[in-house]
Amino acid sequence: MEISEITTLPKSLRLRLVAEGWQIARPAIAKAFQSADGTERYLIEFEGATPKPESAEAVWMPEGDGGEAGDGSEEEAKKWRRATICVSSQVGCAVNCRFCLTAKLGLQRNLAAGEIAGQVVAVLERHAVRVSRDRVNLVFMGMGEPFLNYDNFMAAVRLLVREVGLSAQRMTVSTSGIVPGIERFAQEPPDLRPKLAISLNAPNDHIRAEIMPIDRKWPIAAVIDAVRRVPLRPHERITFEYVLLGGVTDRPEHAREVARLVRRTGLPAKVNLIAWNPGPGISYTMPQSGAVEAFQKVLAEEGIPAHLRQPRGRDIFAACGQLKLTVEG
Numbered sequence: 001m002e003i004s005e006i007t008t009l010p011k012s013l014r015l016r017l018v019a020e021g022w023q024i025a026r027p028a029i030a031k032a033f034q035s036a037d038g039t040e041r042y043l044i045e046f047e048g049a050t051p052k053p054e055s056a057e058a059v060w061m062p063e064g065d066g067g068e069a070g071d072g073s074e075e076e077a078k079k080w081r082r083a084t085i086c087v088s089s090q091v092g093c094a095v096n097c098r099f100c101l102t103a104k105l106g107l108q109r110n111l112a113a114g115e116i117a118g119q120v121v122a123v124l125e126r127h128a129v130r131v132s133r134d135r136v137n138l139v140f141m142g143m144g145e146p147f148l149n150y151d152n153f154m155a156a157v158r159l160l161v162r163e164v165g166l167s168a169q170r171m172t173v174s175t176s177g178i179v180p181g182i183e184r185f186a187q188e189p190p191d192l193r194p195k196l197a198i199s200l201n202a203p204n205d206h207i208r209a210e211i212m213p214i215d216r217k218w219p220i221a222a223v224i225d226a227v228r229r230v231p232l233r234p235h236e237r238i239t240f241e242y243v244l245l246g247g248v249t250d251r252p253e254h255a256r257e258v259a260r261l262v263r264r265t266g267l268p269a270k271v272n273l274i275a276w277n278p279g280p281g282i283s284y285t286m287p288q289s290g291a292v293e294a295f296q297k298v299l300a301e302e303g304i305p306a307h308l309r310q311p312r313g314r315d316i317f318a319a320c321g322q323l324k325l326t327v328e329g
C-alpha cells in the first residue's frame with residue numbers, strides 16, 4: 001500500500017508525508033542461512049527507515065515434538081509445528097557484555113515498534129505459520145537490550161498481541177538487568193507482559209562485573225529486588241539465563257554458588273544453561289566437554305530446576321551478532 005492510498009488521511013497530510021520521504025514498508029529478509037539442525041538465521045533489512053537500509057538478526061528454531069506419532073494423524077501433524085522465533089530490539093547494543101559479538105557493533109540505533117514486530121511477521125510469513133493453529137514462542141533475545149528501548153519494545157508486544165494474535169504468555173524478554181526497565185515492566189498488565197528472563201551468567205558480582213560491566217551499575221541484589229516487584233502469573237517462573245564460559249563461570253563451585261543465589265531470591269525460578277558459542281575476536285573458550293551437564297547436575301542436586309538450551313545452528317554463525325558482522329564485514 002502507498003501513503004497516497006490511505007484515504008482516511010486528509011490529502012494535504014498524505015502529500016506532506018510523501019514529500020518528507022515517509023513510506024509504508026515492512027522489514028524484509030535480506031539473507032537467510034539454514035543450519036543442518038533446521039535452524040534458520042536471517043539478516044532482516046529495514047527499508048526506508050534511514051537513508052540506507054539497516055539490518056538486524058532474527059532466528060527461527062523449529063522443534064517438532066513427535067507427540068502425534070502413531071496415532072494416525074501424521075499427515076495432519078506434518079502441517080502443525082512448534083517453533084521459537086528470536087528477534088532483535090536494537091541494531092547493535094550498548095551494554096558491552098564481554099562475551100558477546102553484538103557488543104562489538106556498539107549501539108547503532110533503536111528499532112521502532114513496527115521494525116521489531118515486523119521481524120516476527122516476516123518470519124511467520126516465510127514459514128506460512130498460522131498463529132491460530134501453530135504453536136509459536138517468541139523470545140526477545142536477539143541483538144540489543146530490550147529494556148534500553150523500552151517504549152518501542154512494549155509497543156511491539158502490544159502490536160503482536162493485538163494485531164498478530166500472539167499471546168504475551170508465549171513471549172519471553174531477556175534483560176541484562178536494567179533496573180528501571182524491570183520496574184516499568186512490573187507495571188504492565190498481565191495480558192501484555194511477556195515472561196521475564198534475567199541474563200545472569202555469573203555466580204557473583206565479582207565475576208559478573210568482569211564479564212558484564214553493567215553489573216557495576218546494577219549489581220545482582222538490585223536486579224533481584226526489582227524482579228521481586230513483577231507480579232507473576234500462576235505457574236510462572238523467572239528464568240535465569242546462564243552462559244557458561246570455559247574456566248570462568250563453568251566450575252562446580254560456581255554452580256553451588258548459583259544455587260545459593262537463586263534460593264536466596266525466594267522467587268519461583270529456573271536456570272537455563274547454554275554453552276558459550278565462540279565468536280571471532282573474543283578470547284573466551286567453550287566449556288570442556290561434560291562441564292555443562294555437570295553444572296546442571298549440581299543445580300539439580302541443590303533443588304534448582306535447570307535446563308540445557310541447545311546451541312542451535314552452530315554451523316551458521318551461531319553467536320548473536322556474528323551473522324551481521326560476517327556478512328556485512
Ligand code: SF4
Nearest residue numbers: 093095096097100144
Ligand atoms: S549479551 Fe545482550 S545485552 Fe549483552 S551486549 Fe550482547 S546483545 Fe547486549
